[in-house]
Amino acid sequence: MAEKLGVGVIGCGNISKAYFSLAPLFRGIKMRACADISMDAAKARAKEFKLRAETVDDLLEDDEIDIIVNLTIPAVHYEVSKAVLDAGKHVYSEKPFVLSIAEGLDLKKRAEKKGLRIGSAPDTFLGGAHQLVRDLIDSGKLGAITSGTCHVMGHGMEHWHPNPDFFFQPGAGPVLDIGPYYVTNLIQLIGPVKQVAAFATTPAKERTISSKPRAGEKIPVNTPTTIHALLEFANGAVITLNTSWDVWSHGHAPMELYGELGTVFVPDPNFFGGEVRFTDSAKPVKKLPRWNHPFGVPNEMHGQGMMANYRTAGLADMAVAIAEGRPHRCSMELALHAVDVMTGILRSGESGKYVAMQTTCERPAALGIKDAKALLAKK
DSSP states (O other), X not given: OOOOEEEEEEOOSTTXXXXXXXXXXXXXXXXEEEEOXXXXXXXXXXXXXXXXXXXXXXXXXXXXXXXXXXXXXXXXXXXXXXXXXXXXXEEEEOSSSOSSHHHHHHHHHHHHHHTOOEEESOOGGXXXXXXXXXXXXXXXXXXXXXXXXXXXEOSOSTTTOSSOGGGGSTTOHHHHHTHHHHHHHHHHHHOOEEEEEEEEEOSOSEEXXXXXXXXXXXXXXXXXXXXXXXXXXXXXXXXXXXEXXXXXXXXXXXXXXXXXXXXXXXXXXXXXXXXXXXXXXXXXXXXOOOOOOGGGSOOEEETTEEEOOOTTHHHHHHHHHHHHTSOOSSXXXXXXXXHXXXXXXXXXXXXXXXXXXXXXXXXXXXXXXXXXXXXXXXX
């Protein structure tokens, strides 16, 4: 595929830098322009990455833009994605895709009417570590997955994010903000979810920002910050998912999946790489050799070491899939089912009742070594 699809971005906040800096790694896409409700923010990103800074309306009408990446705050994901589709362009959204099933189904209808694609982050499940786990499961070496645990716990974003307000409002919180990485990875590894149950609490009604430039400012908390959930999958597996922004420290692994024939220890789904460990029946736990997967190769400094970061892989896969006429992996169906699971968890936490899923989806196609290499731009 020689031709690249032109990409524009709406929303020039923190996350946009990752998309702009990593997009050149991939074939099939070319970043061309960016927009934001703040023209100053758009101009700053445009200058940094040698792009055009446009108003949102101008970007929607730009003939050189085929796909628009929606990096706005979750509360306006639906409205912005709707405007993109109505303008006749494909849309790829940051997570969570939407905040309700009704919103997602409306976007699906609009896209189908115009023959457009919808994609959504997260794409970390395409990382080398998680695709190694997928390969292990698909090979049958674990047998059927029967249960497991997931833990994503910390003490919130007010300690590092310059404007953490939206993290503590409806549409965010640990389930909708960090949960997409875990839920999406579970779906691609195990399959769709049948029903959920949960308990939810909000221990602190306000938070004090300790990051600059607003250190000392207090912000309200209007969404649960500790949620313990139980997910029953269509294949019968039962997974515990604990999410919290009220924990200073813990010793739980990010994800463990228990199969009939063994256990796999899955690294943090928030990242592309990491160490995969495995037990074969009662044998000692062993570290699996690093897979020669391009999206598991460390390529970016993180803390004191290097990590694998291939954000934008999902966007590139969608662009290439459009050209090749095949389904893309970070699909609307996958994203909507993940939203169904997460909003179901929150509803269960409020009502104290089991919540059945309204949607389902197929597992996205695995991204093996050959297919991953095919997404990379030639050097």
